[in-house]
Amino acid sequence: MKNILLVCCAGMSTSLLVSKMQAAAIAKGVECKIQATGEAEVKDHIDGTDILLLGPQVRFLLSKFQKSLADKNIPVEVINTLHYGTMNGEKVLDRALELIENN
């Protein structure tokens, strides 16, 4: 079971991506728990998370999360803008799984 956490300002536009990623995960037969949240609620969801993905609109938070998650060994990455804009759940999921694999 992989735990993927998506973050944007309020967790709203990323919620849309969550449903597309869930569909992609089912199609691939990968067991995943994918959640979206706002910047302020990350600390409530971070335990058990395998990867944190940031929406491009909160890219400026990358260094903050990299610092605060350094000791938890959770990779953080900004979602590719093109994949985000087109809501390409499959590509984002592939990238997330790749990062978890390499961590």
Next chain:
Amino acid sequence: MEEIIMNLIVHSGEVRSYSMEAIQCAKKGNIAEAKELIEKAEMEMSKAHNVQTSLIQKEAGGEKIEFSLLMVHAQDHLMTSMTLKTLAVEIIDIHEELHRK
């Protein structure tokens, strides 16, 4: 329609990120880099504006635009980013002034 709205969110989001990165840069004293980031933000802003204008023109042309919470959210993104970029320019000016002294 969902794709148009996402375009609006993504471009507005880029404006927001570039503006914040520009402020962070200026804070460290990299004024030139901060100004480059503001230019990038401005380019993204014009892209966002093109999307917005096309939507408004459609409505003005009599085409009914469907309203959704996501659309409201996109408008929210656009307005926030516009304000943030305007303020970022001012904040960078202040940092520039401070660093000169």
